[in-house]
Structure formats: C-alpha cells, structure tokens
Amino acid sequence: MSGPAAVIVGPPGAGKTTVGELVAAALGVPFRDVDADIEELAGKPIPEIFIDDGEDHFRALERTAVAAALDGSDGVVSLGGGAVMAEETRRRLAGHRVVFLSVELADAIRRVGLGAGRPLLEINPRATMKYLLDQRRPLYEEVAVVTVKTDGRTPEDVAAEVLAALSR
Numbered sequence: 001m002s003g004p005a006a007v008i009v010g011p012p013g014a015g016k017t018t019v020g021e022l023v024a025a026a027l028g029v030p031f032r033d034v035d036a037d038i039e040e041l042a043g044k045p046i047p048e049i050f051i052d053d054g055e056d057h058f059r060a061l062e063r064t065a066v067a068a069a070l071d072g073s074d075g076v077v078s079l080g081g082g083a084v085m086a087e088e089t090r091r092r093l094a095g096h097r098v099v100f101l102s103v104e105l106a107d108a109i110r111r112v113g114l115g116a117g118r119p120l121l122e123i124n125p126r127a128t129m130k131y132l133l134d135q136r137r138p139l140y141e142e143v144a145v146v147t148v149k150t151d152g153r154t155p156e157d158v159a160a161e162v163l164a165a166l167s168r
C-alpha cells in the first residue's frame with residue numbers, strides 16, 4: 001500500500017508527537033506532525049490561530065493539512081488531537097495504517113500539565129480533558145486499525161508496541 005507508513009491519532013498528551021518521532025526514527029522514514037504543518041500554513045502558532053481566527057478556521061486549515069499529509073507522506077504522520085472530529089478526515093483515513101494511542105484521564109492530565117500551548121485546555125483542563133476523551137474515544141476507535149495503551153508506559157515501550165503491530 002502506498003501512503004504513510006503509519007498515521008498516529010489520539011487525544012492531547014497521548015504521545016502522538018513523541019512516539020511518532022520514535023517510530024519514524026526506528027523505521028528510517030520521515031516524521032510529519034500535522035499540527036506543525038498547520039502552523040506553517042497559517043504562519044503562526046496554534047494558540048494564535050485560535051485567538052485571531054477562531055476554532056472553525058483552525059479546523060478548516062486542519063482538514064486541508066491532513067489531506068496534504070496523507071497524500072504527500074510515505075513516513076509517519078501524527079494528527080492533531082481533534083482531527084478525527086471531521087467526518088471528511090475520518091473518511092480519508094480509511095485504508096491507512098492508523099494507530100490510536102489511548103490514554104486515560106490521569107496520565108493525560110499529568111502529561112499536558114496546565115495545557116500551555118493547547119488552547120482547548122487552558123480553561124478547566126481536567127473537566128475539558130474528560131469531555132474530550134469521552135467525546136472522541138469512539139472516533140479514534142472507528143478510524144484505527146491498531147490501539148496501543150500508553151498509561152504508565154514509557155514512550156520507548158509504546159513505540160516498540162507500535163512497531164511490532166505495524167510489522168504484522
């Protein structure tokens with residue numbers, strides 16, 4: 001199959017960027033983070049896009065950036081935490097090697113801290129994270145062909161399980 005070697009999805013703090021980089025390095029392929037692509041497209045950091053232009057504009061940029069990354073990468077692509085909310089994106093993900101990095105509330109909160117740089121989590125991070133996890137879990141499960149639990153595990157351990165799953 002052509003296209004990315006793997007597409008990583010999951011909520012904020014799941015380790016999509018951290019584990020995605022490790023998996024790409026192990027496979028010897030490029031790593032692409034759609035959040036970084038969106039910042040390049042907009043010419044400013046994600047929190048500024050939310051403040052200046054609003055979430056709807058951010059989500060439109062995100063749909064465009066995901067489509068470009070899926071078409072233009074043969075490496076590992078990590079999506080933003082909310083990308084799967086778009087039906088168009090879920091449809092595009094069909095047939096790809098999508099890996100869901102799952103994380104429960106306690107570890108997710110510990111990892112994102114006070115939500116700095118994550119605009120959706122700046123107010124009441126714990127309640128917001130719980131809402132995001134509950135709302136999105138079914139969507140991550142819908143698009144994924146592999147789910148890897150990350151709670152209480154190191155990024156290296158998680159990456160090793162992702163690599164093992166991809167080689168099957």
Ligand SMILES: Nc1ncnc2c1ncn2[C@@H]1O[C@H](COP(=O)(O)OP(=O)(O)OP(=O)(O)O)[C@@H](O)[C@H]1O
Nearest residue numbers: 011012013014015016017018081111150153154155
């Ligand atoms: N398995 C893990 N165990 C402990 N800490 C982790 C683990 N995975 C990631 N981290 C840490 O948690 C923080 C968030 O990780 P990362 O930025 O990779 O998450 P993300 O899924 O890309 O989040 P976002 O959706 O906000 O981009 C980082 O400080 C990272 O070092």
Ligand SMILES: O=C(O)C1=C[C@@H](O)[C@@H](O)[C@H](O)C1
Nearest residue numbers: 012035046080081082118119
């Ligand atoms: O969970 C979300 O909706 C987001 C997660 C981040 O990866 C960024 O894409 C942005 O901060 C929105």
Ligand SMILES: [Mg+2]
Nearest residue numbers: 016017018035
């Ligand atoms: Mg990330």
